[in-house]
Amino acid sequence: xxxxxxxxxxxxxxxxxxxxxxxxxxxxxxxxxxxxxxxxxxxxxxxxxxxxxxxxxxxxxxxxxxxxxxxxxxxxxxxxxxxxxxxxxxxxxxxxxxxxxxxxxxxxxxxxxxxxxxxxxxxxxxxxxxxxxxxxxxxxxxxxxxxxxxxxxxxxxxxxxxxxxxxxxxxxxxxxxxxxxxxxxxxxxxxxxxxxxxxxx
Amino acid sequence: xxxxxxxxxxxxxxxxxxxxxxxxxxxxxxxxxxxxxxxxxxxxxxxxxxxxxxxxxxxxxxxxxxxxxxxxxxxxxxxxxxxxxxxxxxxxxxxxxxxxxxxxxxxxxxxxxxxxxxxxxxxxxxxxxxxxxxxxxxxxxxxxxxxxxxxxxxxxxxxxxxxxxxxxxxxxxxxxxxxxxxxxxxxxxxxxxxxxxxxxxxxxxxxxxxxxxxxxxxxxxxxxxxxxxxxxxxxxxxxxxxxxxxxxxxxxxxxxxxxxxxxxxxxxxxxxxxxxxxxxxxxxxxxxxxxxxxx
Numbered sequence: 026x027x028x029x030x031x032x033x034x035x036x037x038x039x040x041x042x043x044x045x046x047x048x049x050x051x052x053x054x055x056x057x058x059x060x061x062x063x064x065x066x067x068x069x070x071x072x073x074x075x076x077x078x079x080x081x082x083x084x085x086x087x088x089x090x091x092x093x094x095x096x097x098x099x100x101x102x103x104x105x106x107x108x109x110x111x112x113x114x115x116x117x118x119x120x121x122x123x124x125x126x127x128x129x130x131x132x133x134x135x136x137x138x139x140x141x142x143x144x145x146x147x148x149x150x151x152x153x154x155x156x157x158x159x160x161x162x163x164x165x166x167x168x169x170x171x172x173x174x175x176x177x178x179x180x181x182x183x184x185x186x187x188x189x190x191x192x193x194x195x196x197x198x199x200x201x202x203x204x205x206x207x208x209x210x211x212x213x214x215x216x217x218x219x220x221x222x223x224x225x226x
Numbered sequence: 227x228x229x230x231x232x233x234x235x236x237x238x239x240x241x242x243x244x245x246x247x248x249x250x251x252x253x254x255x256x257x258x259x260x261x262x263x264x265x266x267x268x269x270x271x272x273x274x275x276x277x278x279x280x281x282x283x284x285x286x287x288x289x290x291x292x293x294x295x296x297x298x299x300x301x302x303x304x305x306x307x308x309x310x311x312x313x314x315x316x317x318x319x320x321x322x323x324x325x326x327x328x329x330x331x332x333x334x335x336x337x338x339x340x341x342x343x344x345x346x347x348x349x350x351x352x353x354x355x356x357x358x359x360x361x362x363x364x365x366x367x368x369x370x371x372x373x374x375x376x377x378x379x380x381x382x383x384x385x386x387x388x389x390x391x392x393x394x395x396x397x398x399x400x401x402x403x404x405x406x407x408x409x410x411x412x413x414x415x416x417x418x419x420x421x422x423x424x425x426x427x428x429x430x431x432x433x434x435x436x437x438x439x440x441x442x443x444x445x446x447x448x449x450x451x452x453x454x455x456x457x458x459x460x461x462x463x464x465x466x467x468x469x470x471x472x473x474x475x476x477x478x479x480x481x482x483x484x485x486x487x488x489x490x491x492x493x494x495x496x497x498x499x500x501x502x503x504x505x506x507x508x509x510x511x512x513x514x515x516x517x518x519x520x521x
Contacts, residue, residue, distance in 0.1 A: 100250030
C-alpha cells in the first residue's frame with residue numbers, strides 16, 4: 026500500500042514538472058521549426074513501465090493539466106493521452122518487449138498519434154481549415170525530434186519510478202533466467218561461480 | 227483473479243474516457259464566466275508564479291538553444307534585410323513628406339485621431355509559457371489585472387500585432403495569437419488604393435495569414451510586398467478592438483484567380499510568433515467604451 030502511495034506521489038510530481046518544463050522551456054526552443062513534445066513521451070514511458078491503468082491515469086492527469094494551464098478546451102488533450110498511456114501499458118502487459126529500442130519506436134508512434142489526433146480534434150471542434158502540407162510536415166519533424174529524445178526521457182522516467190514500481194512476476198522470472206538464476210541448464214556450482222579459497226595465513 | 231483485474235482495468239479506462247468527454251462537452255457549451263472557466267482561471271493564477279520562476283531559471287537554456295537557431299537564421303537573412311533597408315529608406319522620405327502634409331490637413335479639418343496607437347498606454351510583459359501544440363494559439367504573459375490589463379486589450383511586439391488578451395488573472399494573462407482560428411482583424415493594405423479587408427489565419431500554418439473580402443478588382447499584384455496594417459475604426463461610442471496603423475504583415479501572394487474568386491490575398495506576418503519573448507499590452511484608453519470586433 027505504501028509503495029502505491031509513493032508511486033502516486035511520484036507520478037503527480039512527474040506530471041506537474043513535465044507540463045511546466047514543456048511550456049516554460051521546451052516550447053520556446055525551436056528545432057527545425059518545431060518544438061519537442063515531452064508530455065506524450067513521459068506518458069508513453071509511464072505506461073511502458075507501470076502498466077495500462079497507471080499509464081491511462083497519468084495520461085488523463087497530464088492532459089488535464091496541459092488543458093488547464095493553457096486555457097484550452099478541457100478534455101481534448103486528456104482523451105489523446107489516455108489512449109497513449111493505456112496502449113503503451115497494454116503493450117507491456119501483452120508483449121513485454123525487452124528490446125532497448127522499443128521506447129524509441131513507441132515514442133515516435135505516441136508523438137505521431139498526439140499530433141494527428143490533436144489535428145483531428147481541432148477539426149471536429151470546428152476549426153475551419155484544410156489540412157496543410159506544413160502541418161503534416163511539422164508533425165513528421167516533431168516525430169523525428171521526439172525520436173531523438175525518447176530514449177533519454179524513458180531512462181529518466183525509469184530512474185524516477187523504478188524504486189517504487191511494483192515487482193512484476195514475469196519480469197522477475199525472465200531476469201532470473203537471463204542471469205542464470207533459474208536456468209535448468211546450469212548446475213548450482215556454475216550459477217554460484219567458483220568457490221573462493223581462503224587466503225593463506 | 228485475472229477476470230477481476232481485467233474488469234477493473236476496463237472500468238478505469240471507461241471512467242477516464244467518460245470524464246474527459248463530459249469535461250469536453252461541458253466546457254465547449256459554456257460561457258467564459260462559467261464554473262469550469264473560473265476553475266481554469268484559478269489554476270492559471272496559482273501556477274503563474276511557478277511558471278514565472280521556472281521561466282527565469284530556465285532562461286539560460288533557452289538562450290543557448292536560441293543562439294544557435296538565431297545565428298543560422300540571421301546569416302540567411304542578411305542580404306534580404308540589406309535590400310529591405312534600402313527600399314524602406316526611400317519610402318521613409320516619401321512618407322515623412324506625406325506626414326507633414328497630412329498633419330496640416332488634419333488640423334485644418336479637425337480630424338479625430340483618438341483611435342490611434344498613441345492614445346493607448348503600453349504595458350511591457352514577458353512571455354512565461356506558450357502553447358506547445360502545432361497550433362500556436364496562445365501565450366501566457368506575466369502581467370495581469372493588477373497592472374491595468376483588461377480582457378480584449380490588443381497586444382503588440384517585435385514591430386507588429388501579436389494578438390489580444392482573452393483571459394486575465396490578477397498577475398498573468400493569456401494572449402490569443404493572430405494565428406488562432408478565432409481571430410479576425412480589420413486590416414488595410416498600404417498601397418495607393420488603401421483597400422481594406424478582414425485578416426484571418428491560415429490555421430495549421432503559423433507563417434501565413436489571409437486577407438479576405440477585398441474588392442475583386444485587378445490589378446492587385448502591384449501590392450505584393452506592401453505593408454498590411456490594422457484598419458481601426460471609430461463611430462461615435464463604438465470603436466474597433468485594435469487601434470489603426472499597427473503593422474500586421476506584408477502581402478506575399480496576390481494570385482489573380484484567387485482574388486477574383488475569393489477576394490483574398492496571402493499575408494506573411496511581421497512578427498515571428500514562434501520566437502517572441504516579450505510583448506506590449508495596449509491597455510484601453512477609454513475604459514468602459516463600447517468596443518467591437520470584426521466580423
